[in-house]
Amino acid sequence: MRIxxxxxxxxxxxxPVLLKWLEAAAPDVVCLQELKAPQEKFPEQxxxxxxxxxxxxxxxxxxxxxxxxxxxxxxxxxxxLPGDPEDEQSRYIEAIVNNIVIACLYLPNxxxxxxxxxxxxxxxxxxxxxxARKLLAEDVPVVLAGDYNIMPTELDVYKPERWVNDALxxxxxxDAFKKLIAQGFTDALRKLHPDETIYTFWxxxxxxxxxxxxxxxDHLLLSPHLANRLLAAGVNHEVRGWEKxxxxxxxxxxxADE
Numbered sequence: 001m002r003i004x005x006x007x008x009x010x011x012x013x014x015x016p017v018l019l020k021w022l023e024a025a026a027p028d029v030v031c032l033q034e035l036k037a038p039q040e041k042f043p044e045q046x047x048x049x050x051x052x053x054x055x056x057x058x059x060x061x062x063x064x065x066x067x068x069x070x071x072x073x074x075x076x077x078x079x080x081l082p083g084d085p086e087d088e089q090s091r092y093i094e095a096i097v098n099n100i101v102i103a104c105l106y107l108p109n110x111x112x113x114x115x116x117x118x119x120x121x122x123x124x125x126x127x128x129x130x131x132a133r134k135l136l137a138e139d140v141p142v143v144l145a146g147d148y149n150i151m152p153t154e155l156d157v158y159k160p161e162r163w164v165n166d167a168l169x170x171x172x173x174x175d176a177f178k179k180l181i182a183q184g185f186t187d188a189l190r191k192l193h194p195d196e197t198i199y200t201f202w203x204x205x206x207x208x209x210x211x212x213x214x215x216x217x218d219h220l221l222l223s224p225h226l227a228n229r230l231l232a233a234g235v236n237h238e239v240r241g242w243e244k245x246x247x248x249x250x251x252x253x254x255x256a257d258e
Contacts, residue, residue: 001098001255002026005145005218007033007106007201009246011064013252015043017245022050023216025236027252028070029097031104031145032258035064042066058214059090065146070096081105083127091124098256099228101135105164110167118167121149125176129183135223136184142223144185147248150216152187155197156216170216186227188220188253200235201248220249230258
């Protein structure tokens with residue numbers, strides 16, 4: 001079973017790229033972020049014609065998350081992160097697919113630091129960590145997949161000294177990520193590639209992709225049930241180089257059958 005996460009940076013504007021990748025990679029489950037489309041503008045028909053069921057939580061101009069499944073039924077559990085009923089940003093959706101709880105998230109960027117956006121990011125992380133703890137307590141297979149907007153270590157960022165005061169690399173954010181992991185989750189990519197320089201995002205500016213001046217901010221975290229089934233993990237690096245592609249590349253894992 002192959003599960004992928006992909007920040008599409010506009011699902012309608014980059015639909016040809018998404019469909020091309022779905023056909024080439026044929027993942028079983030996909031978590032999409034940054035749809036940048038209201039609920040009624042999600043390209044459900046095109047996704048269906050590509051062979052995928054879908055659930056999504058859209059938002060006009062910003063944010064937006066979706067879960068796609070190639071064959072298995074998607075049983076939606078929630079489409080909002082618990083803990084703040086006044087939070088209307090569409091950054092989280094959760095479902096059961098093939099007996100696995102799939103949590104798709106688009107964590108806040110948090111810039112500029114310091115400021116209210118950074119505080120919102122820390123608060124969102126705190127809520128997410130609490131919810132992840134509850135999922136672990138249910139003793140079910142869980143994948144927490146998405147754009148975390150966090151580089152966990154210096155290995156995950158090109159020239160880390162330039163990012164010290166950025167909200168994606170601030171010590172408070174990296175500490176929060178460590179606490180999330182320490183509850184019992186496994187960073188899939190790092191489990192299999194502990195010392196490699198691997199990026200999932202390259203800015204559109206300064207020829208970043210060609211220079212491989214990137215960031216690793218898209219992650220798949222696995223509960224113990226799934227960490228034991230992990231066979232492979234990687235990034236479809238080449239997709240970032242396609243015409244009119246997102247500034248992210250799809251990141252994926254492959255799991256053994258139960």
